[in-house]
Amino acid sequence: MEVQIEEKKGCERSHKIEESTMMLAPALLPPALYSSTRHHLRLNFVRSTNLLRPRTAVAAIGPDVDTFTESSGYLFELSTSEAESLTDYNISKIASIYRKKPFIVLRRLLQIANTLGKWLALRYLDGITERSNMMFEVRASQLREILVKLGPAYIKIAQAISSRPDLIPPSYLNELSLLQDRISPFSTEVAFSTIEKELGSPLDQLFTEISPEPMAAASLGQVYQARLRDSGQIVAVKVQRPGVQAAISLDILILHYLAGLIRRAGKFNTDLQAVVDEWASSLFREMDYINEAKNGVRFRELYGSLKDVLVPDMYIEKTTRKVLTMQWIEGQKLSEVKDLYLVEIGVYCSFNQLLEYGFYHADPHPGNLLRTYDGKLAYLDFGMMGDFKQELRDGFIEACLHLINRDYDALAKDFVTLGLLPATADKDAVTKALTGVFQNAVAKGVRNISFGDLLGNLGTTMYKFKFQIPSYFSLVIRSLAVLEGIAINSDPNYKVLGGTYPWIARKVLTDSSPQLRSSLQALLYEDGVFRIDRLESLLSESLRARTEKALVKVEDNNSDVVMKQILSFTLTEKGAFVREILLQEFAKGLDALGMATLESLTSAATANIPFAPSPSPITDEDITNLRNLHRLLQLLSGSQNMADANTGVEEFSSPYTNKRTTSEEISLVLNQLTSIQDKLPLLNVVTELPPDLQQRLIRLPVDLVGKLISRVAARTIRRALL
Numbered sequence: 001m002e003v004q005i006e007e008k009k010g011c012e013r014s015h016k017i018e019e020s021t022m023m024l025a026p027a028l029l030p031p032a033l034y035s036s037t038r039h040h041l042r043l044n045f046v047r048s049t050n051l052l053r054p055r056t057a058v059a060a061i062g063p064d065v066d067t068f069t070e071s072s073g074y075l076f077e078l079s080t081s082e083a084e085s086l087t088d089y090n091i092s093k094i095a096s097i098y099r100k101k102p103f104i105v106l107r108r109l110l111q112i113a114n115t116l117g118k119w120l121a122l123r124y125l126d127g128i129t130e131r132s133n134m135m136f137e138v139r140a141s142q143l144r145e146i147l148v149k150l151g152p153a154y155i156k157i158a159q160a161i162s163s164r165p166d167l168i169p170p171s172y173l174n175e176l177s178l179l180q181d182r183i184s185p186f187s188t189e190v191a192f193s194t195i196e197k198e199l200g201s202p203l204d205q206l207f208t209e210i211s212p213e214p215m216a217a218a219s220l221g222q223v224y225q226a227r228l229r230d231s232g233q234i235v236a237v238k239v240q241r242p243g244v245q246a247a248i249s250l251d252i253l254i255l256h257y258l259a260g261l262i263r264r265a266g267k268f269n270t271d272l273q274a275v276v277d278e279w280a281s282s283l284f285r286e287m288d289y290i291n292e293a294k295n296g297v298r299f300r301e302l303y304g305s306l307k308d309v310l311v312p313d314m315y316i317e318k319t320t321r322k323v324l325t326m327q328w329i330e331g332q333k334l335s336e337v338k339d340l341y342l343v344e345i346g347v348y349c350s351f352n353q354l355l356e357y358g359f360y361h362a363d364p365h366p367g368n369l370l371r372t373y374d375g376k377l378a379y380l381d382f383g384m385m386g387d388f389k390q391e392l393r394d395g396f397i398e399a400c401l402h403l404i405n406r407d408y409d410a411l412a413k414d415f416v417t418l419g420l421l422p423a424t425a426d427k428d429a430v431t432k433a434l435t436g437v438f439q440n441a442v443a444k445g446v447r448n449i450s451f452g453d454l455l456g457n458l459g460t461t462m463y464k465f466k467f468q469i470p471s472y473f474s475l476v477i478r479s480l481a482v483l484e485g486i487a488i489n490s491d492p493n494y495k496v497l498g499g500t501y502p503w504i505a506r507k508v509l510t511d512s513s514p515q516l517r518s519s520l521q522a523l524l525y526e527d528g529v530f531r532i533d534r535l536e537s538l539l540s541e542s543l544r545a546r547t548e549k550a551l552v553k554v555e556d557n558n559s560d561v562v563m564k565q566i567l568s569f570t571l572t573e574k575g576a577f578v579r580e581i582l583l584q585e586f587a588k589g590l591d592a593l594g595m596a597t598l599e600s601l602t603s604a605a606t607a608n609i610p611f612a613p614s615p616s617p618i619t620d621e622d623i624t625n626l627r628n629l630h631r632l633l634q635l636l637s638g639s640q641n642m643a644d645a646n647t648g649v650e651e652f653s654s655p656y657t658n659k660r661t662t663s664e665e666i667s668l669v670l671n672q673l674t675s676i677q678d679k680l681p682l683l684n685v686v687t688e689l690p691p692d693l694q695q696r697l698i699r700l701p702v703d704l705v706g707k708l709i710s711r712v713a714a715r716t717i718r719r720a721l722l
Helices: 067-076 080-084 091-098 102-128 136-150 152-161 170-180 188-199 244-266 272-286 289-303 340-357 390-404 408-417 427-443 451-464 471-490 496-510 514-524 532-542 559-571 576-605 620-637 662-674 676-688 691-721
Strands: 002-008 012-020 043-046 207-210 221-228 234-240 323-327 331-333 359-361 369-372 377-379 385-387
Touching: 067 102, 067 136, 067 244, 091 102, 091 244, 102 136, 102 244, 136 152, 136 170, 152 244, 188 234, 188 323, 244 272, 272 289, 272 385, 289 323, 289 340, 289 359, 340 359, 340 377, 340 390, 340 471, 340 496, 359 471, 385 471, 390 408, 390 427, 390 496, 390 514, 408 427, 471 496, 496 514, 496 532, 496 576, 514 532, 514 576, 532 559, 532 576, 532 620, 559 576, 559 620, 559 691, 576 620, 576 691
Parallel strands: none
Antiparallel strands: 002 012, 012 043, 207 221, 221 234, 234 323, 331 369, 359 385, 369 377
């Protein structure tokens, strides 16, 4: 199908434009194009050596003057030197500029008060007249229109809110989600002029084809599809909205001032101005497209090789502060398709971002995550990124571990490490408060813990104990909260913490970091007692850390599979630390078994002999080690399911309160050791291991015997001396 476009340059010329039926996903944000109406959408490509410059904008896109410019264009009135000084975020510099422009500041304040104030007043009247439900959709639409008129700073805030379907009414969610990609674009004439000025060449020297109208328009810019002249690659060309930096600068100045007033009036512990500054800094970095391109390159290097993750190529040589050129991606919004597998992939990728490398996407709203037509998860828009330092990553992992395992005393210390609590806080009082806040949530099990619920429950405690929200933490919290919001669209019961915890468990079990190894040691040994229930829980959760499609949707409880995975893990280099713990506990258990057996036989032999010496008594520690040996044997033989992570780590009771006698304990262990039926699955699994792991397994008995001899010798020397 072809459409004729007439252009007059001295004579009438006809240019044929091919109508493409592709479903398109621009690299700024996926536009409204990702819907079920895929085949009804068309993209016009200019097929001409001299590219067309449309005389008027297409009616479906909007007028030459967009809504934001029409309502807030007065904000653009900065001199060249003033505009150039705002390339980086500096609140003092912004204040010095607008101190000289009091009428613009006053006009902006009146505009905000008039629009948002009027809307709030109407909502209040709706409540009084009991018309709130009736007017929901109308007010939601009005709010979206107000935010578009006010501009990018307010749109960015709304975008974050629109990612939480569990917190926002559907009417508002639908309207605010339009702010992700359906904002009225600015003039294409201005956009094309900006491209030529920034890249230093006419359009027809840069591209052989370019869409005559933007494919999507967002708060900071809009996207065109084009074909590069030098390589023939189809690319997305993002052009920054004129005046956006000036508008955002003034709005941030106002928000910064209001944050200070709110903190003083409400006596908040958190430095609200620092939170605004952190967000503003990331927003300013987002307006620098060179920075975004470099972020995209780094993101691709770190995460582009992950299974079923797609990160577009960046064309650095064709990118400036106001124009970005990158690979064109086609697909649908992840939030518009129910693909739980890709949600799991997103959780895994987020785990890598936050806890492996610390370089994370801080703006993962639904418009920036696509499902490509070959079933991959595509990440877009790398303007707002965050860096999570190593010590904070380790602290976050430890906090998750201690939360799941109900160690609230350690959790209170983690909050100090993360900067959430002042070092002077009363740890005992905090521990008691955290127990009250979290115990009900954790009792549901790790897979049922809602990230949003945890934050909501923590509110009162945060105020009472002077919790602080460090500036870095606001972006991390937002990233996780938005991800859970997207996941809820696919599965209303999905919990991002439950999806992430298997990867946390695997990292704790395999990481060589001294801090995490120390945490694992402390977690598994409480007051010197080995907590085998916690090891079982960690192993169980770590086995869920899988991304294969067949395994994400079906939990495989086959004992052979479980045993093979446990052996494969413990025999690798990454499992060396856990392997050493298991060998040590096996040695303790076998030593206890020997002592218990000897004590039992001696007691039986001397029972009828008068004045016979009493055998050495079995200690509580020996009984504990004997019971742990029994559970370890069950774990490896597959005859007992590991701790059910869905119900959380069981409440731990003292091993000395068990009512079984020593003889019964010995009998259970001996039955486990001698049961051929239980050994056969283990033998079958061993033959399936890779040769190098089989060799390592063969050497384990030697290591075990060495540890057992050392323990027996130490016990003998200790008794001889005592």
